[in-house]
Amino acid sequence: MNAQFNDQPAPDAAERRAARxxxxxxxxWRERYGEEFAALLVDDILERPRSVSRVASVVRCxxxxxxxxxxxxxxxxxxxHARRARSGTALVxxxxxxxxxxxxxxxSQLTVNWQWSDPHSPATHVAMLLMSVTTxxxxxxxxxxxxxxxxxxxxTLIKGSLRARRRLTLPLLLTLVGAxxxxxxxxxxxxxxxxxxxxxxxxRGLVPTHIASSIWAATVWITxxxxxxxxxxxxxxxxxxxxxxxxxALVATLTGLMLTVYRGExxxxxxxxxxxxxxxxxxxxxxxxxxxxxxxxxANQPHVAGLSRPGTIDFLAGxxxxxxxxxxxxAARTAVSATAALDRVRKARYTRHPGAPPxx
Amino acid sequence: xxxxxxxxxTGPATLILSSLADxxxxxxxxxxxxxxxxNVRISPGTMYEALARLEKQGLIEPVQSDDRRRPxxxxxxxxxxxxxxxxxxxxxxEIGIKRLAGLRGAFQ
Numbered sequence: 001m002n003a004q005f006n007d008q009p010a011p012d013a014a015e016r017r018a019a020r021x022x023x024x025x026x027x028x029w030r031e032r033y034g035e036e037f038a039a040l041l042v043d044d045i046l047e048r049p050r051s052v053s054r055v056a057s058v059v060r061c062x063x064x065x066x067x068x069x070x071x072x073x074x075x076x077x078x079x080x081h082a083r084r085a086r087s088g089t090a091l092v093x094x095x096x097x098x099x100x101x102x103x104x105x106x107x108s109q110l111t112v113n114w115q116w117s118d119p120h121s122p123a124t125h126v127a128m129l130l131m132s133v134t135t136x137x138x139x140x141x142x143x144x145x146x147x148x149x150x151x152x153x154x155x156t157l158i159k160g161s162l163r164a165r166r167r168l169t170l171p172l173l174l175t176l177v178g179a180x181x182x183x184x185x186x187x188x189x190x191x192x193x194x195x196x197x198x199x200x201x202x203x204r205g206l207v208p209t210h211i212a213s214s215i216w217a218a219t220v221w222i223t224x225x226x227x228x229x230x231x232x233x234x235x236x237x238x239x240x241x242x243x244x245x246x247x248x249a250l251v252a253t254l255t256g257l258m259l260t261v262y263r264g265e266x267x268x269x270x271x272x273x274x275x276x277x278x279x280x281x282x283x284x285x286x287x288x289x290x291x292x293x294x295x296x297x298x299a300n301q302p303h304v305a306g307l308s309r310p311g312t313i314d315f316l317a318g319x320x321x322x323x324x325x326x327x328x329x330x331a332a333r334t335a336v337s338a339t340a341a342l343d344r345v346r347k348a349r350y351t352r353h354p355g356a357p358p359x360x
Numbered sequence: 361x362x363x364x365x366x367x368x369x370t371g372p373a374t375l376i377l378s379s380l381a382d383x384x385x386x387x388x389x390x391x392x393x394x395x396x397x398x399n400v401r402i403s404p405g406t407m408y409e410a411l412a413r414l415e416k417q418g419l420i421e422p423v424q425s426d427d428r429r430r431p432x433x434x435x436x437x438x439x440x441x442x443x444x445x446x447x448x449x450x451x452x453x454e455i456g457i458k459r460l461a462g463l464r465g466a467f468q
Contacts, residue, residue: 033408036430040387040404043429053403061405 014045021055024062026069070331081342085272088335092279092328093145096286097254099324100138102317103289104215105222107131109314110296111212123299130292132207137285145278148271153264160265167263175256181249182218185242189217221246224313269342276335283332286325293318369445372402372410373419377434377442380420386429387411414438 009017018041022034030037044054070091110128153172156164190213221243225232232240267275297310297318369377372394379385379393387407395401402410411432414420419438423431434442 029412033412035428036387037404037408039427039429040391040407043388044391044404051403054405057403057405059405061409064409 009045009049011042011046014042017045018042021058021062024058024066026066028069029065081338082269082272084338085276085335085342086267088331088333088338089272089275089279091331092282092335095324095328095331096138096282099286099289099321099328101219101222101250102321103131103293104135105219106293106296106314106317107135108212108216108219111207112216114207115209115212121299123295127292127296127299130295131289134285134289134292138282138289141278141282141285145275145282148267148274149261149264152267153260156265164265168260171256171259171263173256174252175260178249178252178254178256181245182253185246185249186214186217189220189239189242190214217242218246218250222317224311273339273343276332276339280332280336283325283328286321286328290318290321290325293321369441372400372406373414374442374445374449375400375402376407376410376414377419377438378446380432380434381439381442384423384431384433386425386427386431388429389431 015038018038021041022030022038025034025037041054041058044051048054070087107128110124110131114128153168156168190210220239223243225235235243297315375394375398376390379390379397382393385393387404391402391404391407411420415422415432417437418435419441420432421435423433425431
């Protein structure tokens with residue numbers, strides 16, 4: 001539906017409006033079509049100064065282009081299967097980060113409580129079992145997923161050109177600084193965690209104490225205490241400082257890792273297929289973890305008190321984890337279908353040239 | 361081995377290719393031409409979504425221009441695909457019209 005008026009805007013104003021609308025598209029698209037698209041928009045704005053259908057069409061198409069670029073949506077015409085697989089897999093990895101941070105914060109809260117007393121709740125038992133097993137599965141998946149990158153980064157550092165090595169210096173340094181900060185901080189504060197309180201008889205829970213205490217110390221900043229400054233003020237200053245520094249160290253580590261992957265050698269088609277499968281496994285593991293968390297959140301447990309009782313922040317974390325899971329699943333689907341297409345192309349190439357190995 | 365797939369000419373693709381069959385045109389000229397012969401106004405977002413897809417399929421190509429309104433032209437593959445698509449459409453239209461003629465009187 002168009003609402004048209006005769007108040008034709010000045011060309012400058014039309015240019016500004018066109019530029020604003022063009023920004024709804026991803027950068028790669030703008031680099032190719034941005035200039036000519038803005039010219040069409042200016043002509044359209046000058047002819048129909050106010051058009052709801054124009055804005056709606058740009059919002060719809062710009063959003064679609066962004067979702068395709070992010071690997072969340074499959075483009076019917078996209079033939080760059082490797083790029084779709086890469087962006088889909090990267091998005092699964094990115095959505096796993098907030099999911100795991102929030103999930104581990106919830107899990108460590110239950111772990112702390114269980115070290116002191118059994119929750120006496122079947123729902124919490126099931127939840128803890130699911131979350132603990134899937135946390136271990138996440139650790140294994142992370143190691144498996146890292147292997148090809150560790151190999152290619154090591155090869156670049158040993159055999160790569162000086163330029164290639166220089167490109168990796170800053171990201172690796174950032175990762176190292178962040179990781180050392182995290183290690184020292186979690187080790188220091190993990191020793192004083194409320195799960196043991198220094199008592200040797202504590203540690204009756206499901207999870208080994210040193211693992212639980214490290215995860216508690218790494219997620220201690222994810223807390224509703226930020227909304228209660230007076231209660232937070234009662235914490236030791238060193239712990240408040242750690243609660244502020246820990247996310248900085250985490251961001252530094254993750255940024256360093258992402259830059260290392262981005263600046264490193266691109267993965268071969270075969271390694272990409274492998275990473276995509278790991279990403280699909282990660283998305284499935286997220287479902288199992290969230291099922292555990294949901295089991296705890298929504299089980300009716302009026303008798304449960306203390307840390308085993310879910311609070312508002314736990315429900316918010318659950319909602320955010322569900323959002324991250326939806327994104328991860330859509331991205332994993334795109335990545336898997338892209339690698340299937342990549343495989344078909346590779347096999348077709350092999351059929352045409354049987355002498356050549358079917359690798360990318 | 362993958363088989364050659366017929367290009368997807370659904371949506372505004374047929375209108376755009378038909379317009380370009382008359383000569384090179386930029387986005388706004390295409391909009392006005394299509395509005396003139398088909399009485400359909402293609403919005404800018406939809407127009408460039410289709411232009412990008414047709415370009416990737418190799419059915420149209422951009423023409424060098426000093427103006428920032430970049431014109432597009434039909435490629436040989438585009439002309440062939442349009443020809444085949446319109447022939448198929450004509451066949452369907454002819455059969456439909458013929459069968460409707462057979463029905464004449466049934467609704468009077």
